Amino acid sequence: MPGQWNRMKNMSESEHMLNTLKSMRDEIEAEVPNDLLSRVFEIERERQFEESRSRAQSEVREAVEDWLSKQDE
Amino acid sequence: MYLDFLRLKNFMPFYGEHTLKVPAPDEGRVCVVFGDNMRGKTSLLNGLRWLLYGKAYARHMRPIAQVDLMNRDAAESDEASMSVSARFVQENVEYELTRSLTKKAYVIGVPTKDEDTEMTVHLRKDGEPISRGYIEHEIARALPESISRFFLFDGELLQEYEKLLIEQSRQGEAISSAIEQVLGMPTLTNGRDDLYQLRVNAEKRQSEELRQVQTLEKHANRRLKVREEVERLKEDRDELAREQADTEQQIESLRTDLERTEQYESYAEELRQYKARLEESESREAELRGEKKELMASAWKDLLKPKVEDAWGEVKAAEERRERELRKSGARQRDKALLEMALESGECPTCGHNLDTRELEVIRTHCKDTEEGDISGTGERDSDVGMTASPLGALELRKLQGPNVGARIRDIEDEITEKIAGRAQLENRIKEINDKIESVDTDQIRTKRQEVNRLSTYAGELTEQINQQNRDIEAKERDIQQLTNIINSDLGADQAGSSRQVKVYDSLYEIFSRTITEEREKTRERVEDFATKAFKELSTEATYTGLQITTNYGLHIIDPNGETVRERSAGAEQIVALSLIDALNRVAQSYGTVMMDTPLGRLDPHHRQNILKYVPKMGNQVVLLVHEGELDRAAGLSSIKEHVGKIYKIARVSATKSTLEEEAD
Secondary structure (H helix, E strand, O other): OOOOOHHHHOHHHHHHHHHHHHHHHHHHOOOOOHHHHHHHHHHHHHOOOOOOOHHHHHHHHHHHHHHHHHHHO | OEEEEEEEEEEOOEEEEEEEEOOOHHHOOEEEEEEOOOOOHHHHHHHHHHHHHOOOEOHHHOEOOHHHHEOHHHHHOOOOEEEEEEEEEEOOEEEEEEEEEEEOOOOOOOOOOHHHEEEEEEEEEOOEEOOHHHHHHHHHHHOOHHHHHHOEEOHHHHHHHHHOOOOOOHHHHHHHHHHHHHOOOHHHHHHHHHHHHHHHHHHHHHHHHHOOOOOOHHHHHHHHHHHHHHHHHHHHHHHHHHHHHHHHHHHHHHHHHHHHHHHHHHHHHHHHHHHHHHHHHHHHHHHHHHHHHHHHOOOHHHHHHHHHHHHHHHHHHHHHHHHHHHHHHHHHHHHHHHHHHHHHHOEOOOOOOEOOHHHHHHHHHHHHHHHHHHHHHHHHHHHHOHHHOOHHHHHHHHHHOOOOHHHHHHHHHHHHHHHHHHHHHHHHHHHHHHHHHOOOOHHHHHHHHHHHHHHHHHHHHHHHHHHHHHHHHHHHHHHHHHHHHHHHHOHHHHHOOHHHHHHHHHHHHHHHHHHHHHHHHHHHHHHHHHHHHHHHHHOOOOOOOEEEEOOOOOEEEEOOOOOEOOOOOHHHHHHHHHHHHHHHHHHOOOOOEEEEEOOOOOOOHHHHHHHHHHHHHOOOEEEEEEOOOOOOHHHHHHOOHHHEEEEEEEEEEEOOEEEEEEEOO
16 A cells, blocks of 8 residues: 555655766766756656656656757857 | 555445444554455455456456456346445545446346446545546556555465566566566666667667768668667567567466366376276176186085085995994804814814814804804895995085085175175265266366467577567667767767757666666665565574575575575465565555455464564554464464454355454454
């Protein structure tokens, strides 16, 4: 019942996962900022139980294009 | 979070309305529901499953048609409807969910198929109704179906966990995927897959744009070509995977059928044995009857035996008398010859002295007496032996005598009677078994078993083909990555607007992929630690050092030498499965309601006690559906008395109706 699966609703667990993502970013010296990484993570966390991935993909793409356009400015 | 109540109306055997009021965590974490087999324990579990997902399963996860969930008496009544509802509270939000099934207005008579019925679902959050289109979405968010196996614990789960130990098994992968969902991993795995797809799309755009750039045209075309090959390989692999899933489903279905006929097979073996015994008995009886017939040919001699024996005795006595007479007569003849010699010579034949007149007169008288004695002795002899005077007659009398066959015939008759009685028993048993198995086609069973073997081999071949496809895909992905690196390192790539997108998606994909590997490793370690702690409390085998987790979240038992325990009993499987569930609950850092159907069935009394003591730690509400054979009310519950909030009993009303009754403390 609710609670068993609810690890991601627990903020400390969520932060822990994001921190692992950020440390991986540092490890491979990826040229993406933490803000963009956090945004992508946030979208995926919100959409984790959706079977169709089109909405999540569209939001991630928007986030990436938005970040790239801001880079151009 | 806690479940307040579960209410069933006309659901399976629960005719009318029945409510399971689950005690709040502070009222006792354990709610025990006693019920005999076929009374409705699994129906309670299915009630909750149907309420949440509109599905219910029979054994081996066979879906039950919705219309068959409706109580038969209710289905035949004018009302013809059923419903299940529940109230649960989570993070201070109260949810009330109701799912109903009603016969469609135009259907006449009893609904027989799902199309004859209409399903409706209602959900309220803190008293506010949720619009119809969002209800399933809300349920999927609150309680995704794939994680239901962790709070709706039935026998099927045990079988599934055993598959976790088979590396690369498709079912094992599906279960481990569900486990990862419980652990929150979909955020990362979905992210990785979404980023992969976005990168592929960006690469395609980039390749199209770079076909105009002379220096990169060749690489761009090559990458497009390899990407097409990858997509074809993936399509083929997915097709193979579908084929494999179908094959495994067929195997499962055949195994279910075979399991059902297992009992019949044991009957068939019993039947073979009884028939062999019957044949043996019949053969022995024929043998005995043959012997008896032979003996009967001389049995009449037994009837004459007393008279023949008397007659034979008389013959023997007469012969003895005759011999005696003959001996006497011989002596007399010798005496007479001596006397006649003395009369003639006038001298004693022994000493030779002269005989005087008186002596001669005495001898003469004696001679006369001897003659007379001979005459009378011969007459007596002839009359005595008259009956057996002929040697042939004595021979005939001898023929009338025979062995004592009567006793042997009586023994044979006793044995035949015994055989007949035994055969009647065998024939009755054979008839009973034949009645039981007459509907079973043993040839069909053999064919099914051969089919299972054939399909299992085929499934193995498919697995190998899928693995080969995956290796090919990985190799081509590496080629694509190399081409991407070449393209991105060329200044000409900047001419394509999509090049920057490719780089960003590539980086994000790499970050997510590496994080998944890292998180999986850490999560498995935590699950292994918690499962080992639970296992040590639950198992009565103190020498086992713990559990070792596999990539699929399967758990091996480790013996004192650090070796994997290869053969595990059904009880051990149950202990390991419970340990895994407990570990998953703890790694997920929260406890909810767990409903367990017949969780103690395979266990010995010591393990039962261990599990009962552990049950209150497994969730903030644990509903145990048990029969009294697995849990003794008085002795079994005493160890967790302070944790038991409520006790219910599912009582039989009729073959199709049960009632749920709360019992007094």
